[in-house]
Amino acid sequence: MSLLGLPWKKTFRRIVYNLKQKYQHEIYFEPKEVFKFSSDIVKKCRVSTDMALGGKTTAQLLMSPSERTAIFSGIYSKDIDDNSSLVRSGFGSINYKFNKGFNLRPYDFFDVRLRGDGRTYVLNLRLEHMADGEEDVWQALLRTKPGEWMDSRIEFRDLILSFKGRAVAEASLYRVPVRNMISLGVSFSVSDEDPNEGSFEIEMESFIAGSYRLKGEVAYMKVHDDFSQLTPKNEGLYDFPRRVPPPISSLDAPRPKE
DSSP states (O other), X not given: OOTTSSOHHHHHHHHHHHHHHHHXXXXXXXXXXXXXXXXXXXXXXXXXXXXXXXXXXXXXXXXXXXXXXXXXXXXXXXXXXXXXXXXXXXXXXXXXXXXXXXXXXXXXXXXXXXXXXXXXXXXXXXXXXXXXXXXXEEEEEEEOOBTOEEEEEEEGGGOEEEETTEEOGGGGXXXXXXXXXXXXXXXXXXXXXXXXXXXXXXXXXXXXXXXXXXXXXXXXHHXXXXXXXXXXXXXXXXXXXXXXXXXXXXXXXXXXXX
């Protein structure tokens, strides 16, 4: 008899079966379109700037002449009204709320097809489980190249939790719970090096959720242990990929698979 109370041959076969399941596992999910900009999507997006708090930045989100993309643009200003409580200004954002929680658990990243002005924008993702979805947000940098179409990849494991605009240090100890995404947006903020006034513009087509083709232990963990993203502290222990999408020359370029 084995220590588990089962005949040793049966116990051995069960151990072998579990090991095969763990190390021969393979998993991959086809890319999923979270949303593609359209006239209806643009109408449902909320556009906001520092003007609501006493700043002077203006912004708009409009469909492009091609009717295939949306353009978030405006004029920022660092000036602040005399009676405003703002410490600094020069920021704006767009935000889209889903009708119900959007489950992204099978996926590992977003590919955002865009054309920017060379500035760095911020992707904002809010989740259903949070007590105050307007204050808590997971964020990642959305870098652009001047006038070039590109697929900007946002790894879910790189998202940082912030509260009222400040990073929550303890959040880096946990995986991003992307099960129920309730809103997705993009924001812009000037830096100290920027002039007092200027323009910004980013053109976007779509947000596509993608996954890596995983094999072996890491695939097993993703399926059975709710290991949907590996945090930086675990990198090196598991063979979890990190890939940059290839350069593209136009809006109609083929989509990256993984």
